[in-house]
Amino acid sequence: MVVFFLFPLFMTAVCASIPCYKYTFERLTTQDDLKAIQVPFSVLPAQNVEYCAHQCADDDKCVSLSHHGGQCTIYRSSLSSSGITVSGSRSYIKQGALPSEDPCPLSQGYTSVLYPRVCYKLYNTDPWKTWAESQARCQSDGGRLIILNTTEKHDYIADLMTQASSTYGALIGLQATSSTSFAWTDGSTFLRTGSTDSHFGSGCAYLAQDKVRTTSCSNKGWSLCEVV
Structure with a gap:
């Protein structure tokens, strides 16, 4: 050290x-x-x-x-x-920049962000998971699939995904029944203006670079977890 x-x-x-x-x-x-x-x-x-x-x-x-x-x-x-x-x-x-009792489990590979305040982990290696399996894995960490229901949080994580991959997206904590009917797993319904595209419809959501899209909930892929 x-x-x-x-x-x-x-x-x-x-x-x-x-x-x-x-x-x-x-x-x-x-x-x-x-x-x-x-x-x-x-x-x-x-x-x-x-x-x-x-x-x-x-x-x-x-x-x-x-x-x-x-x-x-x-x-x-x-x-x-x-x-x-x-x-x-x-x-x-x-030293001392993060809270002294930071609940973010850094030892488990999570990242603690000071602003916007968020604790996340990108699971991008095999085995890939379905939406339900991803949610269960996040819950086993003490968290959930990430919820991007503020502009600041969406923009930060979108920058992360843009840096991580130009091809793959990661499953997030949102499900939709149509392009206008959707909800995050905490019940909130805010989506950043302009964050969806023609690939957004019914199904489970994932974030590809800066866009929220949907796919069949049985499809497997990367996942983004957060500990609140």
């Missing part, structure tokens, strides 16, 4: 022009040389990881960061691997 502290004496040159804050950043060694699957909030130039950490410290909603090739990638979530190699990449998490 590698830990460094950010405080005024540590970064004299940077602090001459930008206010400094005291934080502890713990290196995520399991992420070394790997790209994160999570959605970045911003990417900016940074010659070294200390300056990258300074930018994260200056952002109250920053949870973690990655530094590689003179670029700093800021995240508002915990990090896990996408399996894509990025040689030389180093990632850190800002």
Whole structure:
């Protein structure tokens, strides 16, 4: 484990022009040389990881960061691997950024997002599941198939799916009897404006990039779980 502290004496040159804050950043060694699957909030130039950490410290909603090739990638979530190699990449998490008693089960592969507040996991490996099987798997984790009934939540997860695949979608917690009659499993009926297309009708819903579509509930595929 590698830990460094950010405080005024540590970064004299940077602090001459930008206010400094005291934080502890713990290196995520399991992420070394790997790209994160999570959605970045911003990417900016940074010659070294200390300056990258300074930018994260200056952002109250920053949870973690990655530094590689003179670029700093800021995240508002915990990090896990996408399996894509990025040689030389180093990632850190800002201690205290997430709630001290975070109910999100990171040890089970879930991602804790600070804004919008959500705890999710994308199941995208075999064996694929039907909608009912996916819901049962989410429930065994203590959660449910994800419900995207706010614009902010839909947009964040849509960015994730766009980054994860240009081909596959993931089952979500919505069922429909027609293109105008549908409900999330919690009984809510809000869908982001423009989030559906011609593939939305009756059946069980899945999210493909930024679009909500429907398919037969017996079809198997990826699934998106959330712990509330």
